[in-house]
Amino acid sequence: xxxxxxxxxxxxxxxxxxxxxxxxxxxxxxxxxxxxxxxxxxxxxxxxxxxxxxxxxxxxxxxxxxxxxxxxxxxxxxxxxxxxxxxxxxxxxxxxxxxxxxxxxxxxxxxxxxxxxxxxxxxxxxxxxxxxxxxxxxxxxxxxxxxxxxxxxxxxxxxxxxxxxxxxxxxxxxxxxxxxxxxxxxxxxxxxxxxxxxxxxxxxxxxxxxxxxxxxxxx
Amino acid sequence: xxxxxxxxxxxxxxxxxxxxxxxxxxxxxxxxxxxxxxxxxxxxxxxxxxxxxxxxxxxxxxxxxxxxxxxxxxxxxxxxxxxxxxxxxxxxxxxxxxxxxxxxxxxxxxxxxxxxxxxxxxxxxxxxxxxxxxxxxxxxxxxxxxxxxxxxxxxxxxxxxxxxxxxxxxxxxxxxxxxxxxxxxxxxxxxxxxxxxxxxxxxxxxxxxxxxxxxxxxxxxxxxxxxxxxxxxxxxxxxxxxxxxxxxxxxxxxxxxxxxxxxxxxxxxxxxxxxxxxxxxxxxxxxxxxxxxxxxxxxxxxxxxxxxxxxxxxxxxxxxxxxxxxxxxxxxxxxxxxxxxxxxxxxxxxxxxxxxxxxxxxxxxxxxxxxxxxxxxxxxxxxxxxxxxxxxxxxxxxxxxxxxxxxxxxxxxxxxxxxxxxxxxxxxxxxxxxxxxxxxxxxxxxxxxxxxxxxxxxxxxxxxxxxxxxxxxxxxxxxxxxxxxxxxxxxxxxxxxxxxxxxxxxxxxxxxxxxxxxxxxxxxxxxxxxxxx
Numbered sequence: 001x002x003x004x005x006x007x008x009x010x011x012x013x014x015x016x017x018x019x020x021x022x023x024x025x026x027x028x029x030x031x032x033x034x035x036x037x038x039x040x041x042x043x044x045x046x047x048x049x050x051x052x053x054x055x056x057x058x059x060x061x062x063x064x065x066x067x068x069x070x071x072x073x074x075x076x077x078x079x080x081x082x083x084x085x086x087x088x089x090x091x092x093x094x095x096x097x098x099x100x101x102x103x104x105x106x107x108x109x110x111x112x113x114x115x116x117x118x119x120x121x122x123x124x125x126x127x128x129x130x131x132x133x134x135x136x137x138x139x140x141x142x143x144x145x146x147x148x149x150x151x152x153x154x155x156x157x158x159x160x161x162x163x164x165x166x167x168x169x170x171x172x173x174x175x176x177x178x179x180x181x182x183x184x185x186x187x188x189x190x191x192x193x194x195x196x197x198x199x200x201x202x203x204x205x206x207x208x209x210x211x212x213x214x215x216x217x218x219x
Numbered sequence: 220x221x222x223x224x225x226x227x228x229x230x231x232x233x234x235x236x237x238x239x240x241x242x243x244x245x246x247x248x249x250x251x252x253x254x255x256x257x258x259x260x261x262x263x264x265x266x267x268x269x270x271x272x273x274x275x276x277x278x279x280x281x282x283x284x285x286x287x288x289x290x291x292x293x294x295x296x297x298x299x300x301x302x303x304x305x306x307x308x309x310x311x312x313x314x315x316x317x318x319x320x321x322x323x324x325x326x327x328x329x330x331x332x333x334x335x336x337x338x339x340x341x342x343x344x345x346x347x348x349x350x351x352x353x354x355x356x357x358x359x360x361x362x363x364x365x366x367x368x369x370x371x372x373x374x375x376x377x378x379x380x381x382x383x384x385x386x387x388x389x390x391x392x393x394x395x396x397x398x399x400x401x402x403x404x405x406x407x408x409x410x411x412x413x414x415x416x417x418x419x420x421x422x423x424x425x426x427x428x429x430x431x432x433x434x435x436x437x438x439x440x441x442x443x444x445x446x447x448x449x450x451x452x453x454x455x456x457x458x459x460x461x462x463x464x465x466x467x468x469x470x471x472x473x474x475x476x477x478x479x480x481x482x483x484x485x486x487x488x489x490x491x492x493x494x495x496x497x498x499x500x501x502x503x504x505x506x507x508x509x510x511x512x513x514x515x516x517x518x519x520x521x522x523x524x525x526x527x528x529x530x531x532x533x534x535x536x537x538x539x540x541x542x543x544x545x546x547x548x549x550x551x552x553x554x555x556x557x558x559x560x561x562x563x564x565x566x567x568x569x570x571x572x573x574x575x576x577x578x579x580x581x582x583x584x585x586x587x588x589x590x591x592x593x594x595x596x597x598x599x600x601x602x603x604x605x606x607x608x609x610x611x612x613x614x615x616x617x618x619x620x621x622x623x624x625x626x627x628x629x630x631x632x633x634x635x636x637x638x639x640x641x642x643x644x645x646x647x648x649x650x651x652x653x654x655x656x657x658x659x660x661x662x663x664x665x666x667x668x669x670x671x672x673x674x675x676x677x678x679x680x681x682x683x684x685x686x687x688x689x690x691x692x693x694x695x696x697x698x699x700x701x702x703x704x705x706x707x708x709x710x711x712x713x714x715x716x717x718x719x720x721x722x723x724x725x726x727x728x729x730x731x732x733x734x735x736x737x738x739x740x741x742x743x744x745x746x747x748x749x750x751x752x
Contacts (some may be wrong), residue, residue: 098422
């Protein structure tokens with residue numbers, strides 16, 4: 001059956017190369033046809049617009065009867081994508097896989113996942129909390145990530161005040177909130193990780209008591 | 220339990236199982252709190268499915284595979300299926316993963332033209348929205364069916380002439396090559412352990428692959444595994460069935476009198492054909508009478524939980540404030556010196572000993588409120604722990620004794636041999652000892668669980684009566700155990716024999732009283748527990 005697997009993957013790569021309209025590319029790493037890199041542009045009218053997203057693709061032995069393994073190489077700020085590992089939470093990569101789905105159609109599904117996050121079934125809980133609590137803040141952070149990691153042009157997505165994004169921007173936190181704790185003498189990195197964990201953003205800031213933050217900082 | 224008896228009506232079984240010999244030993248008289256049940260062999264379980272399928276087949280005028288898929292979808296509830304089917308046949312079929320019977324024989328004629336696509340259920344799923352151009356896939360196969368056909372899974376082209384032999388479409392019209400079907404179905408069965416819910420390969424299509432087709436496609440070994448998975452699904456989907464949990468036994472117990480809602484008043488202990496007992500309610504692989512399933516689960520969790528260890532530590536130890544070593548004070552005065560870091564402190568207030576000056580043996584902060592509160596909470600924690608340990612130790616003791624059964628039997632056998640030789644008794648005359656051992660073991664298992672029961676009972680008069688019964692049985696068992704450990708002297712054998720026989724009968728009687736009273740108590744709602752049941 002491995003003949004069939006090879007034939008199918010080669011055909012999929014060929015078809016995808018022929019198709020100029022979808023803007024999806026699938027390329028081999030080295031000469032191995034079972035370990036590929038897929039890529040697609042960030043969908044328009046989303047914080048990911050202008051970015052270019054690369055996906056690591058591993059074709060399992062039982063492909064196409066078992067789902068293909070995909071994860072983002074490009075860092076993405078998205079509720080259904082792990083911000084650390086790039087792992088993706090998407091039904092068709094698991095139970096809802098069907099043998100007629102192709103690498104191209106799966107990459108298109110990833111592209112539309114960027115348009116429509118499913119925060120109730122998150123891969124990255126912290127990002128999902130941010131998405132639910134403060135949509136504008138989430139969009140800004142996702143834009144910063146797109147500029148920093150996915151080569152999205154800064155001018156097009158209107159970065160805040162045109163300045164390069166700070167570590168607080170990248171974590172989706174307000175600079176004044178971070179400073180209020182670093183002024184107490186806590187290391188900046190620690191403050192950012194704690195505030196991220198507590199989802200210290202938007203309306204939440206007034207709900208989280210300072211002592212809660214301090215307790216976490218002292219841990 | 221012969222299949223002829225069952226043949227008349229499969230789903231009504233006010234059973235005749237008790238007339239069978241194997242049941243006679245365990246349950247000579249059926250008590251109020253006993254449940255009626257049947258032991259079914261695997262082949263009888265298969266027959267049950269066949270009968271249910273045949274029944275639906277005639278009533279609804281469908282083929283066997285379709286009837287089977289419908290039954291599985293409705294959890295083998297024939298009545299519900301018939302009701303839904305008569306209400307709206309096409310909805311029932313679509314829900315179960317079958318399009319309306321416009322193509323009832325789709326699997327037998329693989330060359331069905333894919334015109335059925337108009338009748339397939341609309342595919343609105345979360346994933347299908349994101350998937351690229353499913354429509355083109357469809358139209359491609361629809362067009363190419365006239366000339367040649369490329370399988371969308373393996374990308375091999377098939378000439379029109381070989382379509383009927385090399386390719387296959389279910390009633391939904393999604394065509395793939397036979398090799399891909401085989402690969403797909405085998406993977407689903409072998410790797411994913413799926414059986415009743417294997418769907419069409421097309422993305423978002425919920426058409427179920429029929430059993431008859433699977434048998435045609437796969438090798439005999441996989442087919443056997445498929446049938447086995449179907450049986451497992453059948454038993455787990457049917458509330459009145461449960462597999463025997465004992466290793467190597469393939470029997471299934473059928474019992475309609477122990478639905479989950481009844482488990483707060485009955486303990487449905489049954490004996491499988493393999494000779495072992497089990498609880499039909501929770502699948503526990505032994506009798507846990509007289510304790511309810513839920514309490515058994517709570518108890519086991521409690522015993523397995525580390526929280527009790529923590530409880531003990533909390534009640535009995537304190538931590539050195541310098542090096543955090545856990546210290547248990549097992550005597551002596553309050554002037555403590557940590558063995559590890561040599562820190563000297565007062566056990567009562569935990570302050571440094573140097574501050575206590577000359578107030579040896581009497582901490583002058585003892586009467587402060589904070590100290591008193593701390594001691595109160597410690598005392599409470601200790602009391603609840605002691606209570607738990609009281610019941611746990613007794614439970615564990617009987618558990619241990621039950622584990623030593625094998626030795627007990629062996630020793631008794633030796634004694635029986637000795638008695639035969641020294642006392643000139645026949646083999647049959649020394650069997651009383653073995654019977655007594657059986658009685659002791661049974662009583663010990665009941666006693667074991669009675670301590671779990673007592674732990675959860677609220678303190679009231681009923682509980683005192685229960686504990687009286689428990690104490691009587693405990694004493695009787697210990698006396699009998701003592702007698703059984705005696706070494707038979709030739710001249711005293713006949714007396715010992717009479718004693719053991721009498722005591723054994725007494726244990727049996729006390730055992731029955733405890734069991735009867737407790738189990739009847741559930742029905743009469745006499746017991747009050749400290750937890751919700």
